[in-house]
Amino acid sequence: MESTLILGIGNTLLQDEGVGVHVIDYLKESGKLPANVSLLDGGTLSFSLVADIEDADKLIIIDAAELGAAPGTVRCMENEEMDSFIGGMRRSVHEVSLLDLMDMARLTGFLPRQRALLGIQPEVVDWGEQPSARVRAAIPEAAAQVIRLVRKWTTNTGAETQVRAS
Secondary structure, eight states, rough: OOOOOEEEOOOOGGGGGGGGHHHHHHHHHHSSSOOOOOEEETTTGGGGGGHHHHHHHOOOOEEEOOOOSSSTEEEEEHHHHHHHHHTTTOOOOOSSHHHHHHHHHHTTTTOOOOEEEEEEEOOOSSSSSSSOOHHHHHHHHHHHHHHHHHHHHOOOOOHHHOEEEE
16 A cells, blocks of 8 residues: 655744644544555654655645745645745745755655645744644645545545554
């Protein structure tokens, strides 16, 4: 059975910047994903995540993203659209950029063939442990989009089981 890694990234000390991690927490509590799906809090990214990405057949990354939209807007970009979007990102508040991680996986020949970025438009990126109200309200919708995407990618949509959290 193919594995799917759902990677939430962000700094939870910078309000909306940590939304990817908050969505991972929400998904862990829901238990609505198949057993072949792993949830990982990727924090502020590091090169150590390359191994996790390379081990996955499918990859969904959740992160705050400048979408040029209203705060709390959720946008899903798959495969080449994701690659193009992260290729256009010129700055990152993370230790390494998402583009760096994808390039490393691509260079080693282990870039997941199916991949997506679920971007959520931030409102406030400043000190604070909780997302702004508009971004917090978007967390259930982001989680629902992740679940829909996993189901779309999975040919076997059998009974839901507990999620294996990493």
